[in-house]
Amino acid sequence: MKIKFFASLKDHFGDEMESDDFSTVNDLFIYLAKTKPDASDLLIKCRFAVNLAFVGNDSSLLDVSEVLVMPPSSGG
Template structure:
């Protein structure tokens, strides 16, 4: 699957990367990403996940060819 991250997540992962994953859903994917980079755990818990540009819940079923976007919370003024 192709993963794209933004903002603070670029401190932990490449902006875009391919991931060979057996994750069945977003929860399992998040766990795999934490194993890959434990320092990102707190940020990943607060992120929204989108598959093919549509926000999804943590139980969303993943496929190997999915394009996943991970968006951390943001603030502004």
């Protein structure tokens, strides 16, 4: 699956990565937090979308083509 990062997450993870190693959103979250501990506080606030629909941490990533990881938006 393709995992895309947005806004300040790009500073930590780049634009995107490819992996099929995660069975749930929570598995992906744990991997990202362990890989970049300095991004953990930001990751906690992020929303995950699977195939363009927001999902919870227990959502399956099996047979998923794309995951979006989006921090909260701000600005005016």
